[in-house]
Amino acid sequence: MNKTILFTFFLIHNFLSAQFSERSLSSEKWQFKNSKETQWLSAKVPGTVHQDLMDNKLIPDPFKDENEKKVQWVENENWDYQAHFKISSHELKNQNIDLVFEGLDTFSEIYLNGKLLQKTDNMFRKWSIPVKNYLKPGDNILKISFRSAVEEGKKLAQKVPFTIPESPRSFIRKAQYQFGWDWGPRLVTAGIWKEVKLDFWNDAKIKSIKDLQNVSGEPKGNFSFEVDIEVQTPGNYALKINNSQKTFSLGKGENKIRFPYQIDGLKIWQPNGWGDANLYDFKINLLKGGKEIHAKRLRTGFRTIELVQEKDEKGKSFYFKVNNQPLYIKGTNWIPADSFSPRITKEKYQKLIKDCKEANINMIRVWGGGIYEDDEFYKACDENGILVWQDFMFAGSFYPSDEDFLNNVKEEVKDQVTRLQNHPSIALWCGNNEVDEAIVNWGYQKQFKYSKEDSLQVWKDYRKVFHELIPNTLKEKLASDKNMYWPSSPSIGWGHKESLTEGDSHYWGVWWGEQPFEVYNEKVGRFMSEYGFQGMPSLETTKTMFSGTPQLNLNNGTIKAHEKHARGWEIINTYMERDYPVPADFIKYNYISQLLQARGMQIAIEAHRRAKPYNMGTLYWQLNDCWPVVSWSSIDYSGNWKALHYQVKRSFEQQVILAEEKDNKLNLFAVNDLIQDLNDISVTIEVTTFKGEIINRIHSGNRNLKDIISFDPIEIEKILGRFSRNEVFLNVVLNDKSNKEVAQNTYFLVKPKDLKLTKPAVHIKKISSSEIEISTDVLTKNIYLMGDTHFSDNFFDLLPKKPRRIKLSKPLDKIEVMSLWDVINP
Known part of the structure; x- marks a missing residue:
């Protein structure tokens, strides 16, 4: 036989015997153009139209200078994308060929060889289209025409008889932050923002896998997998998971298979600070006639998790029990790490999550105005023991509930829950960010002159989406819904008494209310899921705001443009004047703004931790940025730690010694977040001058520390001797029974601006x-x-x-x- 013919025979045989294969179309030669024009330009997939326009030198970088203003026209245009790709006659011999889009942003029409296949209207959905009958041997043309999301949203808004706030974004199933936020630019994108591929398969394929582990009690090694198999050819199939194999008779269509599995000597997945985030790898093989026809891989960990809400004398508890133990949550809020999410690298995801682990964080809340994050984000959380509070993507507005909208959201929820549910890091699914709050507290009904019927309709819409559709869909898709769904964050609006006695709280009396940082000591809820204060990014990141030589001046237009809160600079200055000197020099101002932010958050975090177990969680706003900006983040856009992130690391240590001054008395609290108790601990307070002279030493002990203990109050004036409050500091040390230092903290008796510091060498x-x-x-x-x-x-x-x-x-x-x-x- 001719060698070329023999090689071709083996190639065809191996291709068909594999039964299932994937072929990426993202790497094909993509082009794009404005729908009004005729000239095609080079494009990248995955990507966004803004990135492609920048690559072709048609718009300036909107992150630089004041360029954001210059690119607003992009959102109003329609954009076409196309790619030519070849299909061989051998590929066409497969029984089934599916064209799969992991993400299209947002309103589009998909054409294959001139045939309209599908219209899309949701950035968060996966679109899988059978295309065998539309493909041909040789050259094929795939074209996607995107319509302006802004214009489409306006059309949808016109169908509602009253004004919905934040229109048109409320009508569009798209990343809400793209429409501009008080930390982010308005960059409303379009494009093929995720992978495009062709799936070739024969006889049957695995659609999805669900691990059915217990969610409460003790983690166990005996559980089941539920495997969803789509069958083209009925008959006997074998399912093999690692070294365990079973045979099933499968009918045409969708088949759900329950596959019991046992792990001996199970090592449980532990959250950061409690132990190792142990993970297990599984290969799921579908076989026919002894040959593998499809395979998927799954990596998961085994843990139990429960949200505990029990009535008590002060209201109702709100805490997470992980592996049957109460876990004090120390965490943060996550926004998308770029305004153009396709360019967030795996390395950036990994670094940000490892930075969280290093700062003793054990939970991240994925905020509801962004995106359901890339698989790499959840993989990194799994590996680093970081729990995820997962919002669905609704934020700070009212949302409709017409049949089309509800059906669209249902498919979105199904797609995302199917994709994410096996991650051990997922702790909670939350319906939205601040939608309940917006209806109750923000006065939109009065602003837009709603009738009584309009206001009732808003509540009906809200309940349909967040109290009926989403939780019901979760019940269909999840193995167990035991305390896994929370309708809205916060559960009770800011300013209402109950917001601090039950549920989760967003407290914005500091910053929005301009109340002093010290009010954090009073406003402590059961679970603080949002609170924050702004600080400038690092000097290195500030310089990246400029396309040319940086002009580091607070009055510079570029610097001003990279503060998105309307009163941001004014509020920062107000707080700075209270606590610090206000420098004229830009570098010193940058430094003090970071210290100010860190000081505010330290006061908040320490107030929350002192209130344990009344308070069982603190998630500051926010971890990261989507562009170079003055914001609430602890890590700036370039990945630099601000003063806040260093302070978070210190304030989130597993054991801390905390001080609070009340009625001229010093109250000390030792906090232990480990499962293991600390026996015979003691506290030493050294009253020290700035030159290092110890003028008083007080020893308190010995106590056993399980969760939190308080020590007898100390009258401050009695320990100062002849010194004034602004001349000394308190060095507070927590020691174990062997006199080893467990935790240390410094406490100052006046505000930073009033300290009589000595020049250091x-x-x-x-x-x-x-x-x-x-x-x-x-x-x-x-x-x-x-x-x-x-x-x-x-x-x-x-x-x-x-x-x-x-x-x-x-x-x-x-x-x-x-x-x-x-x-x-x-």
Whole structure:
């Protein structure tokens, strides 16, 4: 036989015997154009039209200068995308060929060889279309025509007899943040934002896999898989999961198979801080006649989780029980990591989640105005022991409930729950962000002059979507819905008494209400799922706002344009004047704005942790940014830790010693978030001058620490001696029974601006290319290490004659140092 013919025979045989194969179309040569024009330009898939326009030099980078204003026209246009691809006659011999779009943004018409196959209207849905009958040997043309989401939304809004706030975004199943937020630009995208592929299959294929593990009680090694199989050719099939195999008779159409499975010596998945996030790998094979015809892989972990809400004398509890133990939640809120989500790399996802783990975070809330995140996000959370509070993508508005909208949302929920439900990190599904709050608290009904009937309709719409459709669809798709759904975050609006005695709370009296940071000590709810304060990004990230030479000036148009809150600068200045000197110098202002943000969040977090077990969770707003911006984030767009993230790491330690001043008395609280108790712990308070002289030492102990204990109040004036409050600080140390330091904290008796600091002599000693030792002769408050590297700690208080080792992510020839003294004494 001719070698070429023999090779072709084996190629055909192997292709068909594999029965199932995928072929990516994303790597084909894609083109795009404005629908009004004729010239096709190069495009990338996955991607967005803004990215393609930038690549073709047709619009400036909207992240730079004040360019956001210059690209607003893009959202009003219609855009066409197309690709030519070849299909062989051998590929056409497959029984079934499906064209699969993982994500289309948003209103589109899909054409194959001129034939309209499908219209789409949801960015969050997966679209799978049988196309065998529309393909031909040789050249094929795939075209997707996108219509302006803004214009389509306006048409939908006209069908409602009253004005819905935030129109037209409320009518569009699309990432809501793209329409602009108080931390993000208005960049309403279009395009093929996820993978495009062809699926070739014969006889049968695996549609989905669900692991049916227990969700409450103790994690167990005996469970089942539910495998959904679509069958073209009825008959006997075998299902093999790792080394276990069973045979089934399957009929034409959809078949659900229950497959019992046993794991001996199960190692459970533990959240960050409690142990290892143990994961197991499974290969699920579908066989016919002893040959594999389809296979999928699943990686999951085994844990139980329950949301506990029980009435008590103060209201109702709200806490998560993980692996049958109450877990104090320490976490943050997540927004999309880029305004153009297709360009978020796997590396960026991994880094942000590892930064969370390093900061002792054990939960992330995926905020409802963004996107259902990429698989890599959830994979990283699984691997790092980070639980996920998953909002559905609705935020801060009213939403319709007509039949088309409800059907669209139902398919969206089914797609996303099927994709995400096997991740051990998923802790809770939440209906929306602040929709209940918007209806109750924001005054839209009065603003838009709603009739009584209009207002009733809003509530009917709300209940249909968030109290009926979504939870009912979850029950259909999830193995168990035990306490897995929460209709709205927050559950009770800000300002209502019950918002602090039950459910979850968004507290915005600080920032929006301009109340002082100290009010956080009073406004403590059962679970604080949002609160925050703005700070500037790092200097390095601030410079990226400019296309040319950075003009670092608070009055510069570019700097102003990268603060999206209408009163942002005014509010920051108001708070800064209360607590810090307000520098004229830009670099010092940047530094103080970060300290201000960190100080506010430290007060909040420590108030929440002191209230344990009344309070059992704290999620600050927010972890990350979608562009270079002044915002509530603790990590800026470039990935640099702001002062806040360093403070979060300290405030979220597993064991902390916290101080609160009340009625001129100092109250101390030792908090332990580990499962294991600490026995014979003691607390030492050193009243220390800024020059390092210890003028008083108080010892309290010995106690056993399970969750939280408080110590006898100490009268502050009695421990100061001849010194004033602004001349000393308290060094508070928690020790175990062997006198080993468990936790340490510094506490100051006046605001930072009132401290009588002494000029420090800071010395940096190089230990190695990746480590330094830093020391000082007097208290150096809020040391700021500057350089193009990541420091393992920064913005910290350095105590006299107590050197600290700091690791560097990469070597530096020179490290600049700033401290609060440099600002108070310019």
